[in-house]
Amino acid sequence: xxxxxxxxxxxxxxxxxxxxxxxxxxxxxxxxxxxxxxxxxxxxxxxxxxxxxxxxxxxxxxxxxxxxxxxxxxxxxxxxxxxxxxxxxxxxxxxxxxxxxxxxxxxxxxx
Amino acid sequence: xxxxxxxxxxxxxxxxxxxxxxxxxxxxxxxxxxxxxxxxxxxxxxxxxxxxxxxxxxxxxxxxxxxxxxxxxxxxxxxxxxxxxxxxxxxxxxxxxxxxxxxxxxxxxxxxxxx
Numbered sequence: 001x002x003x004x005x006x007x008x009x010x011x012x013x014x015x016x017x018x019x020x021x022x023x024x025x026x027x028x029x030x031x032x033x034x035x036x037x038x039x040x041x042x043x044x045x046x047x048x049x050x051x052x053x054x055x056x057x058x059x060x061x062x063x064x065x066x067x068x069x070x071x072x073x074x075x076x077x078x079x080x081x082x083x084x085x086x087x088x089x090x091x092x093x094x095x096x097x098x099x100x101x102x103x104x105x106x107x108x109x110x111x
Numbered sequence: 112x113x114x115x116x117x118x119x120x121x122x123x124x125x126x127x128x129x130x131x132x133x134x135x136x137x138x139x140x141x142x143x144x145x146x147x148x149x150x151x152x153x154x155x156x157x158x159x160x161x162x163x164x165x166x167x168x169x170x171x172x173x174x175x176x177x178x179x180x181x182x183x184x185x186x187x188x189x190x191x192x193x194x195x196x197x198x199x200x201x202x203x204x205x206x207x208x209x210x211x212x213x214x215x216x217x218x219x220x221x222x223x224x225x226x
Contacts, residue, residue: 043219097144103153
C-alpha cells in the first residue's frame, strides 16, 4: 500500500541554520515524489518534484530509492521559509494522478 | 490568469444538513481532484475526475459524499446529512492532464464546520 511518512510534526531552527525535513515513503513500483508548501493564509503550492532535479528557493530534495526517502534540505534557512510542508507521492498505473500526502511538518524559522 | 477558485470560503452548518461545495478549475484543465484537510490528518484524497472517464471515487469516506463535474469544468462536492467528523478544509485541485509531467494547482479551500 502507498504511504508517505513525515516523522516530524513540528520543526524549529534559527535563521541561517541548515534544515532538513524528513519524508519516507512506501510504494511498490516507481513513484513520483513531490514537496508542497503552504505559507500562512495562502493556498497549497508545489515547491519541487524529484523528476525536475531543481533547486527552488534554495531547497533541494533527492530521491533515495534504497532508503525510500525524499528528504527536503536547505543549507541556510530564512524566516520566510516558515510554513507547513507536505511530502506527496504519486504512483503510476490505474490511480494515475491522485496524490498521497504525508501529515505535514510545520517549519518555524526563528530570527 | 485566474487560478482555481472555490466557494464558499467558509461554511457553517448544523449536523444533519446537506452542503454543497463548488470548485471552478483553471480553464482548459482536464483533471480535477478533491482532497480533505483535517487537523492532524494531513491531506486525504476524495475523488478524481479526468476528462470524460468515469471518476475515481475510491477516496470518498462514505455514501453521504458525492461529487459531479458538469461539462468537464465546474465541480460540486455534496455531503448529505453532515456529521461533526466532516468538519475540515475541502481542497480542490486541477491539472492540465493526469500522469507524468502535470502539476496540480490547488484552490484556497472551503472550511466546513459542522455544529
